Amino acid sequence: MESPTGPFAPGDTVTARGEQWKVSSADRFAGCAVITLDGTGASNAGVRSTLIAPFDTIAKVVSGKPLRRSRSSTLRIARAAIASARPACGIWTAAAAKVDLLAYQLEPALAVLAGATRVLLADAVGLGKTIQAGLILTELLARGLVDRALILTPAGLRDTWAAELRNRFDLRPIVFDQASVATALHGLPAGVNPWASHAIVIASIDLVKRPEVLATVEGAPFDLVIADEAHHLTPGSDRGAAVERLASRAPWVVLASATPHSGDDAAFNYLTRIGGSGDRITVFRRTRHEVGAGMGRRVHLLAVTPSGAESRMLRAAEAYARAIWNGVGQRDRGARLLAILLARRAASSATALERTLTRRLHLLSGRDDPAAEQASLPWEDAEEGDGDVPAELLGAAGFDDRASEQCVLEELVAAATAARHHASKIRLIARLIRRVREPAVIFTEYRDTLDALVEALGGGHRIRTLHGGLSAGLRHLALSAFTHGDADLLIATDTAGEGLNLHHRCRLVIDVELPWNPRRLEQRVGRVDRLGQTRRVHAIRLLHRGTVEETVLARLERRRIRAAAALDGEPDAWFGEEDVAAAALGAAGWPSRAPARLASAVVVAAAAEVERVARQRAGGSMRAARRAVLSLPRHPARAAARMLLLYHLRSVGPLGRTADESLRALLVELSHRPTTRRDWQARIADLDRDPRVRAVLAHEGLRHAAEIDSQLAALREAVRQRVQVIRDRLHRTLPRELQPSMFDRRVERGAILHQQAIARLDAALRRRIDAVTPAAPPTVPRPVLTAAWPLEV
Template structure:
């Protein structure tokens, strides 16, 4: 590998600009110009920062002869530490050392994969293993490399502020919560021809906001450096969410999907999730990371307790009547009637009062009451669709038994029995005693909003103050509840739909499942709100199980089986994937057996970045130590010479070199610091001036040979590093070409001009203009990638150590 002299405009180079000496601290190429960030190092500009554009500003190397600076061992140690703390390998992470996170090797793997050229990733770790941190690392690394970085984070509406806070707290990354109010302000203040999403930033928007046609259109007029999709399993086939995310994803250079439940038992859905953001016939498979808590092993283990609830005679009678009715209903009617039977069974296991409400509503619907859509309609530019934690009329309105009079009689008996049972529900009494005795913050989960409301009133009567989190609240209201709970600790009542993705571990370690969900993976989602990275105490989850019901005979064994799978298997998700709600419903309603454990499938393959991530974590730990033990003084720009402890005879000289691999545009892709030894026999003079003269003479005679020896030892390794860099750039070039191929479409440009209306022609011309601009920008970017693929090594002498 050929080494070039150190005269390029690379990071760390001293340059002469506008009559002053500056050090280059940042460099971004834009085709026909470049942005260069400078830090002053002259007498008049020391400490100042400035950004210039070339070729509009003239930049000259500040050429001067090498000078030698004689120092003691203490200053030498400072110098080497300062230089070493600024070094970074090509495959390493540049921002992780400064991030406010614990360095855990597996969390570094996705960012390292992106650095190696991966363009589409799925982080499918188990709940609570820090998927947000891993995505934040990716954003931090990409933003550090590009001043014009533009990314979008698509998340449930209730998680937008949480994303913004974590990006700022952990990575000092500012972000914009992009909602209807922000969009209105941007449109009002920007010129009419400026796309409000075009400015460089990290935008955090809700999944449902992005799918609005008025919002999606300007998004598709841009390309994105990264798209992060949180809770990506919500982008199911045939939905507007998926269509919108895919539309943005095919314009994003990197697509990162975050989900703890990538597979819901439907192989078609799983395959479609893996294709989200794939351009056309792009055959590059998505890179998937799937780690379980048992494999990672952070924090104390969880303790699970099942509390059997003895039902009252009234409750047992209610369940017997309901079992008889739902067996008749599900056995002789169609699929819609079966759905109504399943809903009634779930309602009975949730609360007697909830069953009474649903049975009464079904009786009214069968009598001819109109079907009402109780869901709140989404307003234009709404940030969130209504959350599903209520029972809708269409679930209960299906025609039922052939004997209508008998069905009415059965429903009437169920309503009466449920009303009687609701006067003193056994689960509510047990829950009140449990919360009173524990006396610490807790989260109580239920599936239905009306059950939550009943619990809130009953616990208030028992003297237990509570907070509520449900789908009837706006994202801002839910955010306020989350903040109060995390700040003060209390008892939080939450529905599943309203609590997805929240971090609630700061003050809470107790989770109570008021009823068992019919999807075992939901147990993990619930407990994962507190059993996650950052939890320092043992987490306790308590399952309230009604005796002599399907909850005890089917759901409780199912929950225990999922818990054993989590403890015993590395591939927990494969067990839970087979236990879908439809299969569980068949087990509850018809007594069907559930599928066996897929233990024969074996463990998923280890990540190819696992070993490299461990080494990188060690390097980052060393960097943090260097940063903490190094003073704020800048390293010497001269070659440092350090004599022996005692003046006298010297037997060895250690030459410390800094090696860089520099792209054609000036970006330094790889730096390292190493030393090489040379044997000498010399008497060292006692004064600093004489020592400097001796070192200068030795460098003139011996350093060329020593440099050649050093280069021979590192040339092959640098060649391998450059080859890996070229592979990463080639992957980015392929993605860039795949994105650009979609910009020009003949079909959408064929328009039929109206005789008196030229709107179609104007719209077509606007689309062509946008496509042309995107293609031109893509060509510039591909040229920049071509320039970045070739690396030139540079070598600089940093220090001479005499021993």
């Protein structure tokens, strides 16, 4: 008697809940099986459903005799079947995804299927790194190689990732923040980890890095970890440490950043080592020129003559920053960071400098911090970088003589206050906006400057703002208003502007200041210079004439533009922020480092794979037959004594998941030619059962199984080696000996919980090894007749 949980295999036709389905995968557990089904009936075509047997009644449909169809219909069904083939190392999910078929976007997924376990997606901004990461995820999911995936992003990009995966790939991720985690805990039995209760979890890096959250996330067995905007994962940072801990336990790791190299070799080397377990990272770094994307870009450097009050403020601020850099800064890196901060804020706006220096005066004099903020509530995922400076940095001494420094600061605050009402950059921006009469995005590094812009421009323009202090809901409202035409200006800080897709609404970006990290400029213009932009993009970058912005930063920007033209893309491994600061504030000139480009991996097979997937997508509009079809000759007596039989071969992996689907055609010479249609139909049925045909198919199946085994060897070995290293590392974290307390069992209970968590992780890792371990002897695919037709004379 057939078991209520099976046996079901991928490709089987079944009925469930009154409809007909095809089995996509069958995962068996003790006493039950999780069956994933794809609808094939008139009412459920294109629907995917997951049922649990025996709680749902699932019955296998026994194929009947081949259906008679016209020759044109049979050939059309045969073409659809051929197009639906799924090669072992080919792309399976792109045909159904709502993405353009671009060869370079398929390359990372193909590399993973060929054995890459760690990937850095470092393409230029706007070239679809989210799509590439989504393809890696869906390909591993389709093969049963990944059960759970964790996607870590800046807080403002969580909903963007969720929408992309839902709309493009028909995935259903869960977005976790502190509040939703608490809600999930409330609805789960005690001891169940909410992070392990969903197949795809999206969370902010700043949530996961919290020690109390990270401890729980580490207990969930994630097979794939994706970290977006990975350039934030820097040495010594909580973000980098958290992602390293999680990535080092996952069989696959994907990092994404358009600006992975800030000029700091040590930071880049740290990034490329994240999650390493003896395996090399595969880097994909393509430029817009290389992939033929975009309508072109023009960069305009506009030198602004500061007002008299601004000139006095800027000269005094530069002198103060240089004094710190060349004095205390020579022995204290914190003082150097302070000098950089003050010089950058002065270049941004008088408002930003005034607020910062006023607060610094309070801190140096021992008074209460005027910007002391209420501690973040536990459900807030605040983003850092554009708000107030940490008191530890801003309150540090810049001079050895504190009284002298306070006098300098008081004079600077007075100069900044006077300059606030004569903001030359803001006046120029107002004139530009009136002149161009089209939507624009204005970027600044600081929230204080954003406030000044809103105050100056708010009277005559519809404005929305984005900064790190906004909740996800308010960010969504601001973006929606701008993209739907309810606002003409979007003023954003760098922290809040990452990952935005604004190219359908806008082509103009205005930079209030030149960041000292040149990578930020590319991040900014990349919000509008993306795939799908149909107009030439303009980037207007403002700088104060006669200041370090003109003498140092503008020169650097021109050199960067020339280097990008010479290298056909943005230079990597060039100048970092401290290199720029040394040239701007110190006596050092530019370092002798030459601009260079990161080497990119290349997957040659991607071009052919795009063509195959395009045929698959085109064939997807043709409904595949649920049973074999055959066509009979129009003139039986005149037909050739030859038949073409098309067979479907499906190879199933060790965990019951499809490993490969292909079609094989057999040309059969008949010993005699049937003379009637009935004879032809009987002869086709006899051929399908003919021992010689079956022997050829058996031989073909063995050969095909050996081919698949060879194709998957690199993937199998790479996963086995990485997982074994991870398992060994996990076992070394188990406590060896405990000294139990007579009255307090917390240490003992903690050790038991840790052992249980390690056991769950180890079981998930063993399952990954099982998923790639070939059966011995290899499973031979069972041939199923798809179509048959005689050849015409």
